[in-house]
Amino acid sequence: MSKLLKLGFLGGGKMAQAMANGFISAGLTRGESMTASFHPSDHANIEAFKAFGAKTYVENLPVVSGSEIIFISVKPTVVSSVLEAVRPASAGKLFISIAMGVTLRELENSLESKARVIRVMPNTPALVRAGASVYVRGSAATDDDCKVTQALFQAVGTCEEVSEAMMDPITALSGSGPAYVFVMIEALADGAVRMGLPRDLAYRLASQTVLGSGKLVRETGRHPGQLKDDVTSPAGSTAAGLFHLEQNAFRHAVSGAVESATVRCRQISSK
Ligand SMILES: NC(=O)C1=CN([C@@H]2O[C@H](COP(=O)(O)OP(=O)(O)OC[C@H]3O[C@@H](n4cnc5c(N)ncnc54)[C@H](OP(=O)(O)O)[C@@H]3O)[C@@H](O)[C@H]2O)C=CC1
Numbered sequence: 666m667s668k669l670l671k672l673g674f675l676g677g678g679k680m681a682q683a684m685a686n687g688f689i690s691a692g693l694t695r696g697e698s699m700t701a702s703f704h705p706s707d708h709a710n711i712e713a714f715k716a717f718g719a720k721t722y723v724e725n726l727p728v729v730s731g732s733e734i735i736f737i738s739v740k741p742t743v744v745s746s747v748l749e750a751v752r753p754a755s756a757g758k759l760f761i762s763i764a765m766g767v768t769l770r771e772l773e774n775s776l777e778s779k780a781r782v783i784r785v786m787p788n789t790p791a792l793v794r795a796g797a798s799v800y801v802r803g804s805a806a807t808d809d810d811c812k813v814t815q816a817l818f819q820a821v822g823t824c825e826e827v828s829e830a831m832m833d834p835i836t837a838l839s840g841s842g843p844a845y846v847f848v849m850i851e852a853l854a855d856g857a858v859r860m861g862l863p864r865d866l867a868y869r870l871a872s873q874t875v876l877g878s879g880k881l882v883r884e885t886g887r888h889p890g891q892l893k894d895d896v897t898s899p900a901g902s903t904a905a906g907l908f909h910l911e912q913n914a915f916r917h918a919v920s921g922a923v924e925s926a927t928v929r930c931r932q933i934s935s936k
């Protein structure tokens with residue numbers, strides 16, 4: 666993409682800031698080309714966007730009027746009312762919704778007919794350009810809209826097109842996944858501190874171990890079970906650690922987290 670994109674954020678919370686920061690560090694836009702809307706009392710988030718150099722508003726309409734691409738980054742429960750209020754300014758714009766469980770049909774019904782809409786599920790590691798995102802095209806989205814979406818999210822990590830039926834389990838896996846991994850990193854470090862390591866060293870080693878293991882799976886293409894076996898010496902320490910995880914139903918807990926989060930997304934999608 667050669668020119669700086671004019672990006673608007675309806676709602677400038679945690680995920681909007683992660684994307685904005687990532688897009689700026691990737692050189693796709695500058696803070697000055699971005700706008701975002703907030704509730705008037707949302708001082709911390711307003712200051713965070715101002716620190717990027719972005720223009721901030723306490724109304725949604727100016728964000729839509731002043732942008733080519735508008736991110737719908739409010740909570741799912743307020744998406745419809747926010748879109749209905751900006752509908753008069755929505756012609757000719759591309760809307761990218763990141764809202765969990767809000768379907769393309771609901772998004773398109775809330776905007777003017779023939780609105781160009783794309784649904785994305787990003788995750789917070791986009792902040793450091795290591796995100797995992799997917800997108801689904803709406804009925805009036807063009808190939809160029811998909812290309813720009815792909816380019817934006819590829820600049821802050823990975824991005825692939827999927828079908829809408831996959832969005833809820835994807836939200837549960839990669840959208841929510843960073844939270845599960847942060848709990849794992851915290852628990853690894855807690856264990857190491859209990860065994861005598863200093864806290865800062867424990868966090869450095871735990872986070873690098875997660876980063877490196879993910880990289881090994883992606884870059885070798887080898888089965889995670891094979892990579893696990895490569896670490897596990899007969900009668901060694903890893904086998905003892907793994908046995909403890911199995912006794913405590915670790916796999917069941919992690920896989921059940923993805924199931925529970927999917928069920929929650931489906932409740933929102935079908936409400
Ligand atoms: N956090 C994450 O990891 C991910 C989040 N998402 C999706 O991103 C969206 C935002 O989530 P997240 O960033 O975590 O949430 P936040 O609560 O941090 O951000 C939402 C922001 O929108 C503001 N807001 C609410 N109503 C309006 C309105 N009418 N006009 C303008 N701003 C408004 C909120 O203000 P106030 O607090 O005052 O209501 C808040 O600052 C959700 O739909 C979520 O499903 C998707 C992927 C990952």
Ligand SMILES: O=C(O)[C@@H]1CCC=N1
Pocket residue numbers: 765836840841
């Ligand atoms: O917890 C949530 O609802 C959102 C969706 C994915 C990550 N956070």
